[in-house]
Amino acid sequence: MANERVSGATVARLPNYLRCLIDLAANGAASVSSERLAELSDVNSATVRRDLATLGITGTRGVGYDVKYLVFQINAALGLNQAWPILVVGVGNLGRALANYGGLESRGFPIRALLDIDAALVGDVVAGVAIEHLDDLDAVVEREDVAMAVIATPAAVAQEVAEKLTAAGIVSILNFTATPISLPDEIEVRRVDLATELQILSFYQQRRTAARGGTGVPLTSAPALSAPS
Amino acid sequence: MANERVSGATVARLPNYLRCLIDLAANGAASVSSERLAELSDVNSATVRRDLATLGITGTRGVGYDVKYLVFQINAALGLNQAWPILVVGVGNLGRALANYGGLESRGFPIRALLDIDAALVGDVVAGVAIEHLDDLDAVVEREDVAMAVIATPAAVAQEVAEKLTAAGIVSILNFTATPISLPDEIEVRRVDLATELQILSFYQQRRTAARGGTGVPLTSAPALSAPS
DNA sequence: TTCTGTGAAATAGTTCACAGCG
DNA sequence: CGCTGTGAACTATTTCACAGAA
Numbered sequence: 216m217a218n219e220r221v222s223g224a225t226v227a228r229l230p231n232y233l234r235c236l237i238d239l240a241a242n243g244a245a246s247v248s249s250e251r252l253a254e255l256s257d258v259n260s261a262t263v264r265r266d267l268a269t270l271g272i273t274g275t276r277g278v279g280y281d282v283k284y285l286v287f288q289i290n291a292a293l294g295l296n297q298a299w300p301i302l303v304v305g306v307g308n309l310g311r312a313l314a315n316y317g318g319l320e321s322r323g324f325p326i327r328a329l330l331d332i333d334a335a336l337v338g339d340v341v342a343g344v345a346i347e348h349l350d351d352l353d354a355v356v357e358r359e360d361v362a363m364a365v366i367a368t369p370a371a372v373a374q375e376v377a378e379k380l381t382a383a384g385i386v387s388i389l390n391f392t393a394t395p396i397s398l399p400d401e402i403e404v405r406r407v408d409l410a411t412e413l414q415i416l417s418f419y420q421q422r423r424t425a426a427r428g429g430t431g432v433p434l435t436s437a438p439a440l441s442a443p444s
Numbered sequence: 445m446a447n448e449r450v451s452g453a454t455v456a457r458l459p460n461y462l463r464c465l466i467d468l469a470a471n472g473a474a475s476v477s478s479e480r481l482a483e484l485s486d487v488n489s490a491t492v493r494r495d496l497a498t499l500g501i502t503g504t505r506g507v508g509y510d511v512k513y514l515v516f517q518i519n520a521a522l523g524l525n526q527a528w529p530i531l532v533v534g535v536g537n538l539g540r541a542l543a544n545y546g547g548l549e550s551r552g553f554p555i556r557a558l559l560d561i562d563a564a565l566v567g568d569v570v571a572g573v574a575i576e577h578l579d580d581l582d583a584v585v586e587r588e589d590v591a592m593a594v595i596a597t598p599a600a601v602a603q604e605v606a607e608k609l610t611a612a613g614i615v616s617i618l619n620f621t622a623t624p625i626s627l628p629d630e631i632e633v634r635r636v637d638l639a640t641e642l643q644i645l646s647f648y649q650q651r652r653t654a655a656r657g658g659t660g661v662p663l664t665s666a667p668a669l670s671a672p673s
Numbered sequence: 674t675t676c677t678g679t680g681a682a683a684t685a686g687t688t689c690a691c692a693g694c695g
Numbered sequence: 696c697g698c699t700g701t702g703a704a705c706t707a708t709t710t711c712a713c714a715g716a717a
Contacts, residue, residue: 278695683711
């Protein structure tokens with residue numbers, strides 16, 4: 216296969232390219248220039264060209280890239296030419312939100328199972344999927360042939376759940392809780408945390424406010440620091 | 445104020461340091477070495493030292509950093525010495541999940557308002573907050589003095605909602621929909637998209653599978669590409 | 674002696690700018 | 696002629712490694 220070593224930065228941009236390309240295709244565009252795709256994805260056009268070149272994807276000089284081919288190739292690079300069934304552990308509000316959100320199924324990640332430790336929930340059907348008990352994890356993984364899971368439990372049990380998932384054969388985990396989980400290197404984990412995102416926003420917002428002379432916001436400001444030499 | 449220019453990479457790590465430090469403090473640790481904090485945060489210790497130095501935070505040679513002081517300083521750097529009230533637009537499953545998730549309130553982001561366009565929802569109370577109509581946005585922003593908002597609507601209306609938020613005076617937005625929104629530079633926006641995260645996981649998973657000789661997974665593999673010279 | 678603070682080296686990622694293909 | 700593909704310059708970020716403070 217053609218891909219050498221694809222940088223993390225490149226990988227992170229691929230889903231965005233894909234989304235833009237799907238829009239373009241829906242609007243009937245047959246080809247697209249790196250310039251245009253760059254504009255839609257909010258990156259530099261050289262970056263687009265280099266990312267694609269890295270994947271071994273080639274365009275036509277003087278014309279651009281074939282939209283359909285590009286979609287196919289990026290899908291292939293991301294491993295999306297097949298659907299990846301997923302399971303969701305934790306059917307609280309968040310788990311339900313995920314189950315009812317059609318965007319996963321439509322983008323190639325059908326939710327095949329919902330698991331919880333609460334026996335009272337077992338058997339309830341959410342978005343067409345019956346909730347099963349976490350104790351049956353092994354059987355579920357085998358039955359549905361899933362390799363990816365989303366953890367939507369309370370943070371306190373995330374690590375424990377992650378270990379069970381790993382033991383059951385899950386190899387990629389999206390952790391939606393506030394605590395990071397640690398697993399062997401061969402398991403791929405990504406964490407998404409709302410509070411983290413808001414805190415980052417807060418940093419920039421605070422800075423902006425400070426730059427404006429601190430109008431309005433009554434910051435309990437830190438004691439002045441002696442700057443290091 | 446002591447902060448020169450803090451890199452985005454550094455800012456993104458601060459919430460993680462903070463979480464680790466709060467754990468340490470809860471366990472009674474009075475001081476922490478960069479080595480230990482690095483280990484907990486899964487980064488290199490030199491990175492920790494440099495990040496802190498960038499913020500003007502200084503430790504004690506031979507000892508480490510004072511945990512409580514560090515928490516205070518990072519909080520200050522992130523602008524978290526005050527609470528940032530937020531509002532959530534879109535009270536579907538996701539909006540409800542956010543409203544019921546205590547992790548935001550406890551980390552300094554109390555949800556002060558829930559807005560929706562569906563008149564049938566207006567007046568319902570979710571997690572102690574009454575749903576209001578999006579048309580009343582201006583009044584709500586003024587009344588609650590909020591500067592940050594989370595968009596949890598269907599993707600199709602995200603852009604429109606974002607513009608209304610901006611017009612109403614919101615300056616930081618967390619976009620939880622699949623489509624990016626574009627706004628003037630002075631508005632800070634972050635997008636979190638589930639499918640994007642899963643696609644990134646998929647890339648690494650596919651690669652791992654391929655490396656193992658493709659056992660099991662029946663990938664519709666792309667036609668072999670001629671590698672560029 | 675331990676652990677910070679930081680020059681300097683190394684690595685990663687972006688962008689320019691242009692030769693050259695279609 | 697327009698646009699790709701890519702050397703080479705540039706910028707950002709990480710990491711090493713060590714002088715020096717407590």
